[in-house]
Structures are given as structure tokens and as C-alpha cells.
Amino acid sequence: MIAEILFPEVCGLYGDAYNGNYLAMACPEAEFHFTPLTETPYFSDHPVDLICIGTMAEDTQRRVLDKLRPLKGRLEALIDAGVPILATGNAAELFAKRIDYVTEEKTAEGLGFFDVTVKTDLFRRFNGKVLGDLDGMTVVGFKSQFSFLYGDNSDSYFLKCVRGVGLNPESKLEGLRKKNLICTQLLGPLLVLNPEFTEYFLGLAGVQARLPYREDAMAAFRQRVKEFQDPKIQFGHNR
Amino acid sequence: MKKLRFYLALWAAKTVMAAMRLLGRNASYLPGKLAVKLCPDFLAHLRPPKTVIAVTGTNGKTTVSNLLTSLLRGCGYTVTNNALGSNIQGGVAAALLADASLAGKVKTDVAVLEVDERSSLLVYQDLKPDYLVCTNLMRDSIKRNAHTGFIRFLLDKAIPAETKLILNADDLICAGLAPQCQDRTYFGVSAEAPATGASLEGLDLVYCPNCGGNLEAEYLRYDHIGRLRCRNCGLSSPAPDLRITAIDRAAGTVTLAQAGGEQTYRLLNDNIVNIYNLCCAVAVLTRLGLSPERIAAGLGAVEIVKSRYDHVETGGLKITMQSAKGQNPGACARSFRYVADQPGERKAVFLLIDDKGDSQGSSENPCWLYDCDFSPLADPSIGQLVFSGPRCLDQKLRAEIAGVPGERIALWPSFRGGGHLLDTEGCRDIYILYDVYLEKEALEVKKALMEKEAGK
Known part of the structure; x- marks a missing residue:
């Protein structure tokens, strides 16, 4: 497998860096490219089997968009070919039509793979949890964000929210999905927190791997699922 | 009408404070919260002490606030501070109203107020600090603080242009804070510089905050604290006005250089983080006009909080x-x-x-x-x-x-x-x-x- 982790030096906030790191630990035979923002992405002119990108600061998000916009055609070809791509946290927003930064009074054109827009308000931070269902598989995760997405993802969502919010507080459908492109506002080391989903995601790239410390990862996962199913646990609030 | 609301809020909060103290509570937040609830611009109506020092930053603000308070009291000043309470708007209000007269005049000489970065807008819109100290800006709580760029954004927006800044020269995020403020003093540590060649990967500062170019580190002490320079635009860590040039652990002293000469001070704790805190406190007191000898004498009698x-x-x-x-x-x-x-x-x-x-x-x-x-x-x-x-x-x-x-x-x-x-x-x-x-x-x-x- 050839995998590319995009811009890990700036797109790894909140532990997102460990999605790529965990995959690299799980697949020691694979070829991993950790591409900094100052270099041309490896996928632009090489075949890849998997791509990850994680959470970043808002000004970095605009720089990343500037970097990726010229590669939109190549990304589209990879998506159409079924290459698994995981965008976590606000990296998910890159694939929307447009991002409106209301506090900074700026707008950025997104990659436009989904008919949704993003509203980013630095004076409203939302913290939440999601207990999600992916075709019968449980996925758990956390949100800490300034943004919500708006638009119809009823035929292009990642998870059905059993608890927690989806694209925005009125939505119960979390994230965006197009073939194997998975965009989710769940952030942090999502793959470490969800070993079963990690195996599923690697499976999309045709890889079967024994995850590092799988038993301990599963024990932590089961504990979290149990907590998230507890009706006494709060699921979201603004700060 | 506004004034009447302020006085009602002040008297109600002072009454609640007195009652809480009778019950053995420290009353360091709730009365302030009540005052702000009754009069949202409560802080704007209080007549603050002659000198207001706000201490902010990710790490070290409690240590620096306590140190400043001890040293100033040791020098004979009366000081209002929120060491026992919260560092958000309600805590700041509680600390000030505790020392305020029934007419709303804070009776102390100086206020040393630890202020949470997230509360900057709420606090500084009504209470304009004469001095603002920023110890450093680093990654903190995901839920509250997001990332350093966000905290910089808040502080840049909140800090009044007339406030005099005292900033960590060895933290390039902190050093560039509030460009609208002209009066800037930098502190730093040049003693025991680590080896060169450190990587910024995974840290809070990877690219130049000015032009986005590649930064190179002359050295890093911890996280992004060190001396940095942009290869593209030349932005670099500013030269400190006050810097620790020598650390003598055996003797328990540091040497601090500034315009006018060098002075030896007692080393309170030999952890590098606390050496920065010490340097920061000395920089503030120097800006207030205290002589090096007076500061050195004061440092002989204080300790880092034991807890x-x-x-x-x-x-x-x-x-x-x-x-x-x-x-x-x-x-x-x-x-x-x-x-x-x-x-x-x-x-x-x-x-x-x-x-x-x-x-x-x-x-x-x-x-x-x-x-x-x-x-x-x-x-x-x-x-x-x-x-x-x-x-x-x-x-x-x-x-x-x-x-x-x-x-x-x-x-x-x-x-x-x-x-x-x-x-x-x-x-x-x-x-x-x-x-x-x-x-x-x-x-x-x-x-x-x-x-x-x-x-x-």
C-alpha cells in the first residue's frame, strides 16, 4: 500500500496526527508519504492507495485550499477510482463548496465535492460527542469546532447519529461521503479510538492489518461506547 | 441610570461577599459574577487603582501573578489580586470589588490580575490595563482554547492600543501580540542555550506568522520557546530588553542584563519554565520603576507556590x-x-x-x-x-x-x-x-x- 498523510506538520491538531501515525504503525510494510505544506502532494503525480488529512487552524485551512484547488481534478479521479480518503475535523470542510469565516469576514472557495457550505464563527465553539452508526458498525468520536456545515447530505453522509449532532445542530447525519472519500468533523485520533472502523477503512484500501495494541484499543472503545450510551452523559454544548 | 445600576450592583455584591465570608467561604467569584450580571459594564464604572497589571498567557500566569503580588507587597505597595479566585470576568470583578469603597473606588495602589486568555474581550473592553504581561502562548484545552492562532486572534482584538506590553521574546507567537500596542518590553533567557538544529515539526509554530515561510530555529528550549527566524521574510525573535545571561544553580542565582547593567537575583526554582517566570516578573517590576536592588531584596523573601x-x-x-x-x-x-x-x-x-x-x-x-x-x-x-x-x-x-x-x-x-x-x-x-x-x-x-x- 502507498499512503499519503497530507501536511502533518500543520494538519494534526488535537491528536489528529495519530491517525496517520497509527496507520503507519499498523502497516509497517506500506510506503507512507508524510508531505509538508511546502511540498507538492505525492498524489498529484503518483498512484496512492490511501490519503489522510486532519484538523488545522483557520488560516492554515485557507493555505491548504490554495494548495489543493489546482489538484481538484486529480483528487476527483482518485475519488472516482475508490481510493479511501479520510478528512477529519475541519479538514472535512475543505471538500465543501465554500467556507464563510464570519468573524474574520473572509470567504474561501472549497473543493466543491459536496453541495454544502461552511460557516465558521470564532466566537462560537461547539464541543460535542457522537455515537454514530455506519451500516451497523458503531463509531464514536468528539467534536470541538467553530464551524457547522449546511446543506443536504441525506444521500452522502458518513454516519447516522444515534446520539450527538451531524452537519449542524439540526442534523442527525454526520459528515460527508462520496465513494470512499470520508469527511467527518469528528476530530482527534479517530482511528485509534475506533479500531473496528480502522480495520474497515484499511479494508477499503485492500489491506488487512493487525492493529497495534488492539486489545487495549478495543477495551477503551468498549468503555467509551458504554459511556456514550448512558443517557446521563451530556452530548454537546457551546462555550 | 447607568450609575445607579452600578451602585446597586456594587452594594449587592459587597453584601453577598460579606455574607459569604461570614459563612467561611472565600467569595472570590460569585459576588463578582453577580455584580456583572446586575451591571454588565460593572468593571468600566469601578475606579481602578493607579496601576493595573493584567497577567495572561498559557502557562505561568498564576506563578507570575503571585510573584508580582508578593514582591509589590514586600516593597510596601497595597495590592489587589485574584490569586484566591477565578481568572475570568467574575473573578476579576470580585477581586476589585473586595477592595473597593462603597463609592466604587478601589483603594489599593496596584491591581495584579491574572486574566484567562478566553476572557480577554470581556475584561479589557471595560478595564483597560496599564500593563499587560504575556508569559507565553501554547496549545491548551481543546474545548476552550482551540489553538494558539485563535488565542492570538482574541488577544489581538481585545488588548487596548494604549496598554504597555511585557512579552516573552523567546516565544514568537507571544512576541508578535497586539501589534497596535507601541510600548513593548521583551524579556528572555540567553543563558544555557541548547544545541542548534531543533525541529519545529508538530509544534504550535511551524511556519512564519508573518509570511508563511519556513522558520528555522537557532535553538529551542521547550516546545516553540527559543530563538526563531524566518528564512523568507527575515522575521525573527525580538532582542530581549531584559535577559537572563547566567544561571548559577550551585549558588542559587541568576544574572539578568538590561540597559544600565547587570544584577544578580535569587533563583527561586531551577526549572527553565520558572526561570522564564522569574525573568518576566523582574521585567514588570523594572517597568514599574523599581530599582534592581529593591527587586533583588524582595526576591529574597518569596517562594514559588508549594502546591x-x-x-x-x-x-x-x-x-x-x-x-x-x-x-x-x-x-x-x-x-x-x-x-x-x-x-x-x-x-x-x-x-x-x-x-x-x-x-x-x-x-x-x-x-x-x-x-x-x-x-x-x-x-x-x-x-x-x-x-x-x-x-x-x-x-x-x-x-x-x-x-x-x-x-x-x-x-x-x-x-x-x-x-x-x-x-x-x-x-x-x-x-x-x-x-x-x-x-x-x-x-x-x-x-x-x-x-x-x-x-x-
């Missing part, structure tokens, strides 16, 4: 207590590094860093553990680790991914107890690393260990 660090020995068992500040990846990583760097081959770590608040009615987000460098805990000198609290399974997994052998780790899923899991026969140097809100539970573990040792 953040304590060490006892009983029957050959050494127990070190150190605050590790949960959800603050840098502060935790530094405490892990501290343990690994200490001499000794028979160390054990008792970790108590969960968020106590999140344990009630929530499930703590463990993502910050992956922003925190756990690799020092894999040091072979650390024979055992006990992870306690509801998130102990997450911590074990994180530690294993960082290279800590799983067989060294014991788990105790509660905030209370767990000390019995420590192998005090095999490991004679015990480090209890705890979140500031879990001090009581950490002290219980320490007490149990001491009693067990005494009962042998």
Missing part, C-alpha cells in the same frame, strides 16, 4: 508531587520529561490527570493525550506507572503507542485511592503527577504511601 511542587522523603522513600495540568499537552509533557530527566533508576509514576469536571455527566475527550508527548514515560528508569481515573484505559493505550511497555502499567479507574498498586519495594522514587483540580486526591495518595512506609 505546584513538593518533595518529601520518608524511610528512604522519596515522594515528589508535581502539578501536571490536565488537558494541557505541553505542561503534561514537561512534567513527564522532568521525571525522566531526574537521577535514579527505580522510579514510579502515579498519574492523575483526568478532567474532574468532565467525569461528572460527561465523558472526557481524550484527544489531547495525543498532542502530549508520552515518550519520556518509556524511559527505562521508570519501572512502573499507575494510571488512575476514568480515562486510565485511554492513557494506557496512548502510553503504549508512545513506546511504554504495557506490563509496566497498572490501572485504577477511580480518582480516589490506587496508591496500593505502587510497588514501593521495587521503586523508591515516586512521582505523583496530578491535575490542579485533583490535588486533594493526590495528597491522599501521598499520605497513604507515607503511612505505609512508616508502618513497615
Whole structure:
């Protein structure tokens, strides 16, 4: 497998860096490219089997968009070919039509793979949890964000929210999905927190791997699922 | 009408404060919160002391505030401060109204106010500090502080242009704070510069905040604290106006250079973080016009707050207590590094860093553990680790991914107890690393260990 982790030096906030790191630990035979923002992405002119990108600061998000916009055609070809791509946290927003930064009074054109827009308000931070269902598989995760997405993802969502919010507080459908492109506002080391989903995601790239410390990862996962199913646990609030 | 509302709020808050104190409560937040609720621009109507110093920054603001307060009081000034209370708007209001007359005049000479970065807009819109001190800006709570760019954005927006800044020259994020402020003093440490060639990868500052170009580090002390320069636009860490040029650990002194000469000061704590805090406090007092001799004399009589660090020995068992500040990846990583760097081959770590608040009615987000460098805990000198609290399974997994052998780790899923899991026969140097809100539970573990040792 050839995998590319995009811009890990700036797109790894909140532990997102460990999605790529965990995959690299799980697949020691694979070829991993950790591409900094100052270099041309490896996928632009090489075949890849998997791509990850994680959470970043808002000004970095605009720089990343500037970097990726010229590669939109190549990304589209990879998506159409079924290459698994995981965008976590606000990296998910890159694939929307447009991002409106209301506090900074700026707008950025997104990659436009989904008919949704993003509203980013630095004076409203939302913290939440999601207990999600992916075709019968449980996925758990956390949100800490300034943004919500708006638009119809009823035929292009990642998870059905059993608890927690989806694209925005009125939505119960979390994230965006197009073939194997998975965009989710769940952030942090999502793959470490969800070993079963990690195996599923690697499976999309045709890889079967024994995850590092799988038993301990599963024990932590089961504990979290149990907590998230507890009706006494709060699921979201603004700060 | 506005004034009437202010006076009603002031008198109501003072009455509540008096009642709370009669009941033995410290009244360091609630009366202030009430005052602001009754009169939202309460702080704007108070007549503050002649000098108001705001102390902010990710790490060190409590230490610097306490140090400034002690030193100023030692020099004969009367000081208002919020050391016993909260550092958000209500806490600031409570501290000021406690020292205010019934007419709203704060009767002290100076206010030293620790201000949470997130509260900057609310506080500074009504209370314009004469001086604002920023110790550093680093990654902090995911939920509240997001990332350093966001905190910079808030502070840049909040700090009044006429405020005089005292900033860490060795923190390029902090050094560029509030460009609207012309009066800027920088402090730094040039003594014991580390080796060159450090990488900025994974830190809060990777690219130039000015042009986005590649930064290079002349050296880094910890995180992004060090001397940096942009290869593209030439932006670099500013030259400090006051800097520590020598650290003499044996003599317990530091030498600080500034325009006009050098002065030797007492070294309160030889941890580099606290050396920066010391330098910061001296910079503030110098700006206030205190002579180096007067500052040096004052430093002879103060101590770093003991609750953040304590060490006892009983029957050959050494127990070190150190605050590790949960959800603050840098502060935790530094405490892990501290343990690994200490001499000794028979160390054990008792970790108590969960968020106590999140344990009630929530499930703590463990993502910050992956922003925190756990690799020092894999040091072979650390024979055992006990992870306690509801998130102990997450911590074990994180530690294993960082290279800590799983067989060294014991788990105790509660905030209370767990000390019995420590192998005090095999490991004679015990480090209890705890979140500031879990001090009581950490002290219980320490007490149990001491009693067990005494009962042998």
C-alpha cells in the first residue's frame, strides 16, 4: 500500500496526527508519504492507495485550499477510482463548496465535492460527542469546532447519529461521503479510538492489518461506547 | 441610570461577599459574577487603582501573578489580586470589588490580575490595563482554547492600543501580540542555550506568522520557546530588553542584563519554565520603576507556590508531587520529561490527570493525550506507572503507542485511592503527577504511601 498523510506538520491538531501515525504503525510494510505544506502532494503525480488529512487552524485551512484547488481534478479521479480518503475535523470542510469565516469576514472557495457550505464563527465553539452508526458498525468520536456545515447530505453522509449532532445542530447525519472519500468533523485520533472502523477503512484500501495494541484499543472503545450510551452523559454544548 | 445600576450592583455584591465570608467561604467569584450580571459594564464604572497589571498567557500566569503580588507587597505597595479566585470576568470583578469603597473606588495602589486568555474581550473592553504581561502562548484545552492562532486572534482584538506590553521574546507567537500596542518590553533567557538544529515539526509554530515561510530555529528550549527566524521574510525573535545571561544553580542565582547593567537575583526554582517566570516578573517590576536592588531584596523573601511542587522523603522513600495540568499537552509533557530527566533508576509514576469536571455527566475527550508527548514515560528508569481515573484505559493505550511497555502499567479507574498498586519495594522514587483540580486526591495518595512506609 502507498499512503499519503497530507501536511502533518500543520494538519494534526488535537491528536489528529495519530491517525496517520497509527496507520503507519499498523502497516509497517506500506510506503507512507508524510508531505509538508511546502511540498507538492505525492498524489498529484503518483498512484496512492490511501490519503489522510486532519484538523488545522483557520488560516492554515485557507493555505491548504490554495494548495489543493489546482489538484481538484486529480483528487476527483482518485475519488472516482475508490481510493479511501479520510478528512477529519475541519479538514472535512475543505471538500465543501465554500467556507464563510464570519468573524474574520473572509470567504474561501472549497473543493466543491459536496453541495454544502461552511460557516465558521470564532466566537462560537461547539464541543460535542457522537455515537454514530455506519451500516451497523458503531463509531464514536468528539467534536470541538467553530464551524457547522449546511446543506443536504441525506444521500452522502458518513454516519447516522444515534446520539450527538451531524452537519449542524439540526442534523442527525454526520459528515460527508462520496465513494470512499470520508469527511467527518469528528476530530482527534479517530482511528485509534475506533479500531473496528480502522480495520474497515484499511479494508477499503485492500489491506488487512493487525492493529497495534488492539486489545487495549478495543477495551477503551468498549468503555467509551458504554459511556456514550448512558443517557446521563451530556452530548454537546457551546462555550 | 447607568450609575445607579452600578451602585446597586456594587452594594449587592459587597453584601453577598460579606455574607459569604461570614459563612467561611472565600467569595472570590460569585459576588463578582453577580455584580456583572446586575451591571454588565460593572468593571468600566469601578475606579481602578493607579496601576493595573493584567497577567495572561498559557502557562505561568498564576506563578507570575503571585510573584508580582508578593514582591509589590514586600516593597510596601497595597495590592489587589485574584490569586484566591477565578481568572475570568467574575473573578476579576470580585477581586476589585473586595477592595473597593462603597463609592466604587478601589483603594489599593496596584491591581495584579491574572486574566484567562478566553476572557480577554470581556475584561479589557471595560478595564483597560496599564500593563499587560504575556508569559507565553501554547496549545491548551481543546474545548476552550482551540489553538494558539485563535488565542492570538482574541488577544489581538481585545488588548487596548494604549496598554504597555511585557512579552516573552523567546516565544514568537507571544512576541508578535497586539501589534497596535507601541510600548513593548521583551524579556528572555540567553543563558544555557541548547544545541542548534531543533525541529519545529508538530509544534504550535511551524511556519512564519508573518509570511508563511519556513522558520528555522537557532535553538529551542521547550516546545516553540527559543530563538526563531524566518528564512523568507527575515522575521525573527525580538532582542530581549531584559535577559537572563547566567544561571548559577550551585549558588542559587541568576544574572539578568538590561540597559544600565547587570544584577544578580535569587533563583527561586531551577526549572527553565520558572526561570522564564522569574525573568518576566523582574521585567514588570523594572517597568514599574523599581530599582534592581529593591527587586533583588524582595526576591529574597518569596517562594514559588508549594502546591505546584513538593518533595518529601520518608524511610528512604522519596515522594515528589508535581502539578501536571490536565488537558494541557505541553505542561503534561514537561512534567513527564522532568521525571525522566531526574537521577535514579527505580522510579514510579502515579498519574492523575483526568478532567474532574468532565467525569461528572460527561465523558472526557481524550484527544489531547495525543498532542502530549508520552515518550519520556518509556524511559527505562521508570519501572512502573499507575494510571488512575476514568480515562486510565485511554492513557494506557496512548502510553503504549508512545513506546511504554504495557506490563509496566497498572490501572485504577477511580480518582480516589490506587496508591496500593505502587510497588514501593521495587521503586523508591515516586512521582505523583496530578491535575490542579485533583490535588486533594493526590495528597491522599501521598499520605497513604507515607503511612505505609512508616508502618513497615
